[in-house]
Amino acid sequence: MNLDVIISYIPLYIEAFFLTIRIGWLGILFALAIGLVVAFIMHFKIPFLSGIALVYIELFRNTPLLVQLFFIYFGLPKVGLSISAETCGFVGLGLLGGSYMAEVFRSGLESVPNSQTESALALGLSRKQLFLSVILPQAISQSVPGILANVIFLLKETSVFSAISLMDLMFTAKDLIGLYYDTKEALFLLVIFYIIMLLPVSVIGSFIEKKARFRTLGV
Amino acid sequence: MKKNNLKKLLATTLTLALGAATLTGCGSASAKDGSAEQTSSEAPAAQEQSTDKVYRTLDEIKESGEINIGVFSDKNPFGYVDENGEYQGYDVYFANKLGEDLGVKINFVSTEAASRVEYLETGKVDIVLANFTVTEERAEKVDFALPYMNVALGVVSPKANVIKDLSEIKPDDQVIVISGTTAETYLEKNYPDIKLQKFDTYATAKTSFENGTGVAWANDNTEVIAYAIENEGYEVGIPSLGSQDTIAPAVSKGNTTLLDWINGEIETLGKENFFHADYEATLIDTYGKDYEETLVVEGGKVADAAEASSDASSASSEDAGAAASDAEASTEASSAQ
Numbered sequence: 001m002n003l004d005v006i007i008s009y010i011p012l013y014i015e016a017f018f019l020t021i022r023i024g025w026l027g028i029l030f031a032l033a034i035g036l037v038v039a040f041i042m043h044f045k046i047p048f049l050s051g052i053a054l055v056y057i058e059l060f061r062n063t064p065l066l067v068q069l070f071f072i073y074f075g076l077p078k079v080g081l082s083i084s085a086e087t088c089g090f091v092g093l094g095l096l097g098g099s100y101m102a103e104v105f106r107s108g109l110e111s112v113p114n115s116q117t118e119s120a121l122a123l124g125l126s127r128k129q130l131f132l133s134v135i136l137p138q139a140i141s142q143s144v145p146g147i148l149a150n151v152i153f154l155l156k157e158t159s160v161f162s163a164i165s166l167m168d169l170m171f172t173a174k175d176l177i178g179l180y181y182d183t184k185e186a187l188f189l190l191v192i193f194y195i196i197m198l199l200p201v202s203v204i205g206s207f208i209e210k211k212a213r214f215r216t217l218g219v
Numbered sequence: 220m221k222k223n224n225l226k227k228l229l230a231t232t233l234t235l236a237l238g239a240a241t242l243t244g245c246g247s248a249s250a251k252d253g254s255a256e257q258t259s260s261e262a263p264a265a266q267e268q269s270t271d272k273v274y275r276t277l278d279e280i281k282e283s284g285e286i287n288i289g290v291f292s293d294k295n296p297f298g299y300v301d302e303n304g305e306y307q308g309y310d311v312y313f314a315n316k317l318g319e320d321l322g323v324k325i326n327f328v329s330t331e332a333a334s335r336v337e338y339l340e341t342g343k344v345d346i347v348l349a350n351f352t353v354t355e356e357r358a359e360k361v362d363f364a365l366p367y368m369n370v371a372l373g374v375v376s377p378k379a380n381v382i383k384d385l386s387e388i389k390p391d392d393q394v395i396v397i398s399g400t401t402a403e404t405y406l407e408k409n410y411p412d413i414k415l416q417k418f419d420t421y422a423t424a425k426t427s428f429e430n431g432t433g434v435a436w437a438n439d440n441t442e443v444i445a446y447a448i449e450n451e452g453y454e455v456g457i458p459s460l461g462s463q464d465t466i467a468p469a470v471s472k473g474n475t476t477l478l479d480w481i482n483g484e485i486e487t488l489g490k491e492n493f494f495h496a497d498y499e500a501t502l503i504d505t506y507g508k509d510y511e512e513t514l515v516v517e518g519g520k521v522a523d524a525a526e527a528s529s530d531a532s533s534a535s536s537e538d539a540g541a542a543a544s545d546a547e548a549s550t551e552a553s554s555a556q
Contacts, residue, residue, distance in 0.1 A: 074423070077430035085416075085432075162398075163423060165416045165432075171398070175417060178333025178399025179407065181360045183340070 005185045009176060013189050016172040021197065023086060023166070024155045027093025031154065032147070034094060035101025042102065043109045053102070060099035066160045068092045073164040085164045097154045104150060108143035109135065141216040148205040152198055169193050273342030274471035277480050280345055285324045288314045289344035292329035293421040296445065296505045297350045300329075309501045310348045313367060313468075316493065317346070320484060331419055333399025336360050339471045346481070347469045350439065352401045354464070362472055364481040365519025366465030367494055372402050373440030374457035375428075375447050382435045383456040388413055395433035397424050402437040405461045441514065445505045465521060482519065489518020 040046075041053045060068065069092045073085065083091070112135050120130045162171030173190040177183050280286050290310050291298035298310040306314075306327045318325035328344050335351055338344045339361045352370055353363045374394075376382040388394060393416040396403040406413055416433050418424035425446070428436045436443060440458055447453045468485075470477045488494065494515045502514065 074426045074430065077432075082430065082432075162419050165418050165423075165427065167417065171417070171419070174333050174419065175398045175403075177337065179404055181336050181356065183337060 001184050001188065002182065005180075005182045006189060009182075009185060009189055012172055012176065013169065013193050016167055016169045017193050017197065019086075019166065020155075020158050020161075020168045023089045023093065023161070023168070024158050026090040027158075028097060028151055028154050030090060030094025031097025031101050031150070034098025035105050038098060038102035039105030039109060042106050057099045057102055060095050061103075064160075065092060065096050065157050066163055068096060069160065069164050085166050088164055089158070089161050089166050093154055093157060096157065097150060100150045100153070101147065104143045104146035105139070107146070108139035111142045112138045138216055141212040144209045144212045148201075148209060151205070152201055155198060155201065156194075169197075273340065274474040274477070275342070275345055276474065277476040280323060280477070281321060283323075285326055286318055286321060286346070287326045287328055287344040288317070289328045289330040289335060289338045289347040289349050290314060291332075291349045291421065292327075294350060294442065296501055297441070298348070307501070309368070309497055310350055312497045312501050313494075314346075314348045316488065317348075317481070317484060321480075331399065332397050332421075333419060335399070335469070339469060342471055345470065345474075345477060350441075350466055351469050352439065352464045353467050354401060354404070356404070357469070360472060361469040362474065362478050363467040363469050364478055365485045366467040366516045366521060367485060367519070368441075368466040368516055369463065369514055369521065370466050371440045371458075371463050372405055372437060372460040373443040373455050374435050374437045374460060375443035375453050375455045376435040377431075378452050378454050380434065381454050381456040385410055385413065385457070385460075388434060390414075392434040393432065395424050395428050395436040397421060397438060400438060401461075401464065402439070406437060409461075441506075444510075448505060465516060485519045489520070492517060 038053045038056065041049045069088060072083070072092050073088045076083065116134055116138070117130060120134045125134065158168050159170035161168040162174060165171075167175070169190060173186045176186045275283070290306060290308075292300045292306070294308070296308050298306065298308045301307045311327070314325060314327070328338065330338055330344070330347065330349050332349075335347050335349055336357060339347055347361070350368075350370075351357070351363075353366065357363070374382060374385070382388060390412070391414075393414045394406065395416050395418065396406060398417045398419050403415065403417065406415060416427070418427060421442075424436065424438075427433065429450075435456070436446070437460070440455070440460075443455050444458070447455045468481055470481070494517050495511065498511050498515050502510070506514070
């Protein structure tokens with residue numbers, strides 16, 4: 001392996017790293033927002049909306065991100081709706097992630113035993129208090145492991161962004177291989193940068209997981 | 220207790236990371252062995268058993284009864300899959316001839332521009348016949364046989380805003396290229412200020428260009444000329460850019476038996492004007508008669524460019540404008556050389 005080559009590639013990888021992180025995290029925030037809203041709709045069985053939510057979840061959970069990106073990036077301009085590649089990337093990631101997050105939040109909400117609701121009502125808590133201080137905290141702490149797994153999954157899904165000309169880590173590596181044919185160096189840096197991106201998420205994530213569990217359940 | 224768990228987690232992840240690093244290490248080591256093997260490939264001893272050698276010799280290919288040829292599946296009319304699911308095009312026509320003369324069955328492997336060298340370096344294909352332009356950088360990694368086609372770079376843009384010179388491209392404008400092509404390398408090297416929008420396949424680049432995400436598309440001139448002929452409202456503003464290059468079959472570095480056989484084959488085929496027949500079977504619908512002498516290289520001998528261009532300009536046709544500009548381009552190129 002050639003060290004000079006590696007050093008000369010690093011700035012390009014750093015640029016790609018920040019692009020991947022920027023779009024990745026925007027997409028994840030978008031996914032969390034969608035997930036929460038959809039989970040509430042499903043949990044409280046809001047008429048009409050819960051039907052739409054179900055269709056949304058099944059549609060986006062059962063199609064690959066690549067297909068969704070193709071549709072948004074190459075399909076929508078044909079009907080006159082043109083959006084930039086970056087917007088496309090995080091919207092696609094958010095829509096895919098939202099369907100997964102919704103299921104995680106929903107199972108979290110459902111995992112709170114009925115006795116909790118009954119006890120809270122017996123103690124005279126209002127509906128709002130019941131939801132905000134009894135159900136939601138327990139539901140979220142139950143959801144943390146699932147959310148964490150999805151965050152890592154979504155950050156890794158960014159590797160298909162190359163299809164819509166976004167210079168993410170994966171595409172940078174592929175492009176450099178195509179330009180200069182230094183395969184080993186390009187792939188080595190690719191692995192390293194993905195680890196730099198994902199390792200902290202895993203470590204910090206499991207820390208949060210424990211904290212959240214301790215706070216709500218005391219164990 | 221909690222701390223302990225965290226430590227355990229850290230230890231595991233670190234082990235995994237190290238494992239990954241070792242894996243890539245291993246990969247590079249074996250690749251090195253491979254290249255060492257290739258340089259000493261003159262020694263035929265122990266060729267059969269060697270697992271390090273990435274490529275297959277001519278005899279091994281014949282014995283197996285199958286040859287793997289890397290072609291494009293989305294570059295009409297050079298290498299593409301037709302409506303019946305069959306590979307077609309100028310490169311494929313030649314590939315079929317090679318398979319026929321070798322007496323083996325062909326497995327076509329669809330490649331992307333950027334992975335053509337990789338496919339050969341890892342021995343996943345025996346020959347790449349994917350409109351592979353001969354360049355110095357590539358020749359360090361793979362072995363090129365004799366050429367069978369001429370090529371230069373070209374830039375196509377919408378008629379409403381034709382770009383006739385690269386200096387017309389505004390700082391905010393983006394030019395579409397395909398990752399791993401000579402157009403990308405050329406623009407990266409010579410025009411670092413031009414913003415490139417990179418795609419990994421021909422299909423996505425084309426769709427994106429149609430959607431108007433870039434002001435122009437730079438690629439092999441054969442490709443952009445074909446695009447402008449087939450699609451209304453586009454014009455090849457720059458028919459020739461950079462140097463005049465050739466396109467040739469490529470094999471894994473050091474695979475001399477296969478290389479020699481292909482070279483012999485190209486020379487023999489030249490005597491029967493095979494590549495002219497190839498042109499007339501696959502390219503004439505797109506380019507017409509005018510480009511035949513400009514594009515075709517027969518018997519591995521690059522024709523005198525001046526002669527070829529006079530041929531092209533003397534040809535009269537409906538498409539005289541485009542033909543003349545291309546002829547001009549090739550004279551320019553030949554005088555530059």
